[in-house]
Amino acid sequence: MSQHRSLKGSSKITAKRNVLKRFERINLLAARGQWKAGDRGLGLRKTKPAE
Helix, strand or coil, X not given: CCCCHHHCCXXXXXXXXXXXXXXXXXHHHHHHCCXXXXXXXXXXXCCCCCC
């Protein structure tokens, strides 16, 4: 019997996500120079995922 495709390992899932987690947004903004270490983590500006 074969395994259903939705139950296979997550390493095969490579879909592009539209939403970033907070730490990913902070890392992206820091790389762009739009966020400094002392800034607040709430109310971050909108960001598009890095390609």
